[in-house]
Amino acid sequence: MSLGLIPLAFLMWLATYPSRALPMLAPGIERLPPPAVAYLRLAGPSALAALAAVNCLLTSDKPPHLLLGVEPIAVAICAVVVWRTRMLLPGVFAAVVLVAVVRSAGLG
Amino acid sequence: MATAAGAGPSQSVAESRRRLLGDGLAIASYALPVGLVYGLATREANFSLLDVVVSCVVVLAGGAQFAAAGLVKEGTPWLAIAGVTALVNARHLLYSAALTPYMATRSRRERAVMAHCLTDETFALSLAHFRRIHGFDARGYWIAALVILIPWTLGSAIGYLAAGAVDINKLALDVAFPAAMAGLSLGMVSGRRDVAAALGAVAVAVLVGLVAGGSVGLVAGAVVGPFIGLMVPVKPAESDGSASSAGADALGPEGIVEDAAERAAEEGLP
Numbered sequence: 001m002s003l004g005l006i007p008l009a010f011l012m013w014l015a016t017y018p019s020r021a022l023p024m025l026a027p028g029i030e031r032l033p034p035p036a037v038a039y040l041r042l043a044g045p046s047a048l049a050a051l052a053a054v055n056c057l058l059t060s061d062k063p064p065h066l067l068l069g070v071e072p073i074a075v076a077i078c079a080v081v082v083w084r085t086r087m088l089l090p091g092v093f094a095a096v097v098l099v100a101v102v103r104s105a106g107l108g
Numbered sequence: 109m110a111t112a113a114g115a116g117p118s119q120s121v122a123e124s125r126r127r128l129l130g131d132g133l134a135i136a137s138y139a140l141p142v143g144l145v146y147g148l149a150t151r152e153a154n155f156s157l158l159d160v161v162v163s164c165v166v167v168l169a170g171g172a173q174f175a176a177a178g179l180v181k182e183g184t185p186w187l188a189i190a191g192v193t194a195l196v197n198a199r200h201l202l203y204s205a206a207l208t209p210y211m212a213t214r215s216r217r218e219r220a221v222m223a224h225c226l227t228d229e230t231f232a233l234s235l236a237h238f239r240r241i242h243g244f245d246a247r248g249y250w251i252a253a254l255v256i257l258i259p260w261t262l263g264s265a266i267g268y269l270a271a272g273a274v275d276i277n278k279l280a281l282d283v284a285f286p287a288a289m290a291g292l293s294l295g296m297v298s299g300r301r302d303v304a305a306a307l308g309a310v311a312v313a314v315l316v317g318l319v320a321g322g323s324v325g326l327v328a329g330a331v332v333g334p335f336i337g338l339m340v341p342v343k344p345a346e347s348d349g350s351a352s353s354a355g356a357d358a359l360g361p362e363g364i365v366e367d368a369a370e371r372a373a374e375e376g377l378p
Binding site: 004005006007008009010011012013014015016017019020021022023024025035037038039040041042043044045046047048049050051052053054055056057058060062063064065066071074075076078079081082083088089091092095096097098099100103104 | 141142145155156158159162163166167169171172173174175176178180182186187189190191192193194195196197198199200201202203204205207208211216219220222223224226277278279280281283284285286287288289290291292293294297301302305306307308309310312313314317318319321322323325326328329330332333334335337338
């Protein structure tokens, strides 16, 4: 059994724990300057949107190319479903079913 | 043990805990299947089962864990993964700040341990509970933490084990990861600035990615996206949403994170 990624988990913990603990352990830090608060608020949607884009719009070869296929459409449909239902699971389910159907039909 | 604080009528601790458990069950019911998807994603990134379980218990941050699985698969350097993790999880600063007044009487050691389990869902459930009882309840906080930690870890392990028995590509499970990321991002959107930040991040990530590779594009998009969002003027009607950051002093840190809590409960990941 590989233990290769366990150090990465602890590195990720080191990157996460300060934001969870600092205000609790040092009251006063919660009063961040407004620009910093504004940036932090936008960091979550930005990082996750960038991740989705890289994974569904770029090929994994080097150099990458734009990926044209059903996958970006499926991700967009997932986004629409999540937007309408405010639930993640139906959106992911819809995306997976669409791509599975297209692939099984030999179109993807 | 609950400590009473504040004025006005409050629910009994037992009554509020019952409601906390009910809300927690609803959260657990989606954490388990989303954990399944994460388990599948880790299989694609060549994690071991131990890697998956340790990641769930030690990191305990679904969005960042999904991101890490994708980045590991791309061969991204670990320091870059840590940077993305810090960015994705930076919102916890706001959650922690909002809970701090309720925890003021607790020992530093207890607060340090509790901080480890601070997730979107734990924050949303525990803050609502503390407000109902007008005070702090350590058992309530741990209930709020465990209703996400247990199903998330369990679901991830099951997803990992089940992945060996299925053809991920044929079943199109490879698309679940980017779809989940897009959905989670959308779940955090509540104003024009969020939309601009997310779309800006997508544009930067793709353009930079085409030139320098996917992992560089990802980091560039994640870092530059918020700056693009900040360039969008704030509408008065959005002043209680993401745009509230422009008037953070007036709203106060607790007001900001209240909105974050409402959105967090809808995200579907720890």
